[in-house]
Amino acid sequence: MLRTVGTRERRSHLSAPRVPTVGIDIGGTKVMAGVVDADGNILEKVRTETPDKSKSPKVVEDTITELVLDLSDRHDVHAVGIGAAGWVDADRSRVLFAPHLNWRNEPLRERLAGRLAVPVMVDNDANTAAWAEWRFGAGRNEDHLVMITLGTGIGGAILEDGQVKRGKYGVAGEFGHMQVVPAGHRCPCGNRGCWEQYSSGNALVREARELAAADSPVAYNIIERVGGHIPDITGPLITELAREGDAMCVELFAEIGLWLGVGIANLAAALDPSCFVIGGGVSAADDLLIGPARDAFRRTLTGRGYRPEARIARAQLGPEAGMVGAADLARLVARRFRRANRRRVERYERYERAGRR
DSSP states (O other): OOOOOOOOOOSSSSSSOOEEEEEEEEEEEEEEEEEEOSSSSSSEEEEEEETTSSSSSHHHHHHHHHHHHHHTTOOOOOOOOEEEESSEEETOOOOEEETTEEEEOOOOHHHTTTTTTEEEEEHHHHHHHHHHHHHHSTTTTTTTEEEEESSSEEEEEEEEEEEEOTTTTSTTOOGGSSSSTTTBBBBBTSSSSSSGSSSHHHHHHHHHHHHHHHTTTGGGHHHTTTOOGGGGOHHHHHHHHHHHHHHHHHHHHHHHHHHHHHHHHHHHHHHHSSSSEEESGGGGGGGHHHHHHHHHHHHOTTTTTTOOOOOEOOOOSSSGGHHHHHHHHTTHHHHHHHHHHHHHHHHHHHHHHHHOO
């Protein structure tokens, strides 16, 4: 059992040591870990399936530890950063709630710090992805950035002047649960009409399956593609058909994009950022989604025509963004580990010299 050397974060990435760190992205289906250098380059990456959520949190912690130790065999790792799909408290030590894992008020940083010989940093995965895009991707040189991650639902993050804004309790950025349609579609969160019920991977697939189930003539192509088995209709399939020019799939992306643009305009009214970065799996549709979103944003933005418009860009780092961002944020705490290591070496050398006398 190893004890961490400290968890206090240094605030500026400019003063962080240029040392390799490990980033970990924990989702509902996979745990991905990678060694990342100070320029955001992935030196090595390993991946495994997420243990079943019915198992104890310790099983997931064991998986994380195994991946870190595996990478540490081949790399000089100075800190570990974790991006978790869930709510992380303001101290970035506990996962308050993770919808895809059996974590409820889980002291993840403390548990892992007790098993690893380097500092550990825990954050929400959308925060780590936004940090990566700000440092190395589509949001470089932006001083006010909002990231929106479109996957099964909608996540998000806010960066201002090089700082992630986490809110008083650490759970800022849950944009997907803003209510946009009173008494609208039921959301798994328990409310109705949440934004993610109209602009997300789930919304895209739901609409396609409903048209297919109704045997709509516009759905014949996708019905034929899945052999009439409607549950086989997935987001990647809809994206593929839309790129091939399937009219229904193109229209579905236009509708998802419209709702995306409306939500972005609302966020612009509240936060007034200079840039919105759109990430997550659904963003792979690129202009099929981003184009309609930009159009809807311009039509819906309050004060349109009399104010500067935020730039809307697709994320550049893909599915590794959360991992890269977690590693880079962890680099901010790596200096304490290096100093402690240096002090240990100096003490050892003093003892050696004293012994030789």
